[in-house]
Amino acid sequence: MKIVITDTGILWNPGNPILKKYRDLILVVCLEGVKATDEYECFICPHKSFGLGMSMGIGSRVYNDLEDVADELYYKLRSEDDILFLTDGDPASLYPYYIIKNRRHHMNIHLWASPPFSFEGKARMKAHKEMLADLSGVKSICYIDTQEYLKNDYKNFSNLLEDVQNYFEEIFPIVIDGIGGMENESYFDLVSKTYIPLGKISVEEAILKSTEYLSDKEEYIDNTYLIEGMVDIPEYQRSEKNKKDIIYRQVARIDGKKICNLLREYRFKLAQMNNIEFNSTECNYVGACTGTCEKCDEEAKYLSMKLSEIPKEKQKFPILNLEEVE
Structure with missing residues (x-):
């Protein structure tokens, strides 16, 4: 070495x-x-x-x-x-x-x-x-x-x-x-x-996984990690051979709490815009984290399920401003 x-x-x-x-x-x-x-x-x-x-x-x-x-x-x-x-x-x-x-x-x-x-x-x-x-x-x-x-x-x-x-x-x-x-x-x-x-999953799987976080998904697929939602950190691009794969892992960040709050705010806005009943308690974790966890996943899955009950043409998505975590 x-x-x-x-x-x-x-x-x-x-x-x-x-x-x-x-x-x-x-x-x-x-x-x-x-x-x-x-x-x-x-x-x-x-x-x-x-x-x-x-x-x-x-x-x-x-x-x-x-x-x-x-x-x-x-x-x-x-x-x-x-x-x-x-x-x-x-x-x-x-x-x-x-x-x-x-x-x-x-x-x-x-x-x-x-x-x-x-x-x-x-x-x-x-x-x-x-x-x-x-x-x-x-x-x-x-x-x-x-x-x-x-x-x-x-x-x-x-x-x-x-x-x-x-x-x-x-x-x-x-x-x-x-x-x-x-x-x-x-x-x-x-x-x-x-x-x-x-770990790697296909772009199609990634889009389905991130539905609850992002409306304009394709814009971000090629230049970010996909981490249980989208988190803007230095990209880990694929070779031409594996260009259809994207990296799918939770990565700890020193600003994870900021990301957590941003995604939680997004979920509240998403529920409000689509008239979905939604309750959430603030995370009390302290320290570097990924910005998302099992609790976040459960909330996201709930919203995704509720969204699926609404016709696609009537679904509304707030803008997720990733510049806030840069």
Whole structure:
């Protein structure tokens, strides 16, 4: 197994103390063009291009420099069965992952990812999102949405990073241990703290399953996970061969409570618009969750049954604004 980081990462960089225990597994891709550390094995990406050009993302100068030596990086990694790419909100931390993933390879690629903070700018967020737009070919993913930390009242950015780092330190050994025994494509569930194999159902089944949540379903099918209703998190697209399949698993989110409230509000509106008698008690669960549970499912099934008694041309659906959970 190999763990790949860059020298530019905000949290995953050679100075991260979490990595010291795994010293023999670490490969630092040095995007700055010089050896970043003597503590870990390094792969130096030479600076070949200078002058004007894109500053980040696919097609940027640094990305193109790494692309030019991609064969050398691949040869360094190709003997490994499992490669874990540790990435964070810095788009450049994704370059090694993105370049290797898009090559013909025989190793299992595992990805740890978190988004940029919203205050870091739209360009940074766009570049990051582009490289996570297609996760086909990835064996597993651990996605931690760090945006929710911004709601806390931190005195400075260092305190925020410290809290995120502490959470990473708790999760990281579990992620590493889970990779060894993994057989199927999986995601890391933040509630159970285990890897869960990805199940797949057809688009037709998914639409039927999500009837109670969404009126204009086709718009969302190709760019979201379907998770007992629709939850907007980084998409896990299928290869062309499996394009008719979509991923169907509950994924824990740090903002799960917000999603829960949004879906519950939607169910109330749906019942009201269709004159359906509907009662619901507020969920008292505290902590990261999927945003839906068995109680939500029972309410959804009840509404779906009641809707089926109404002629389709008379059924009414409120708009589900997923931007509220972004």
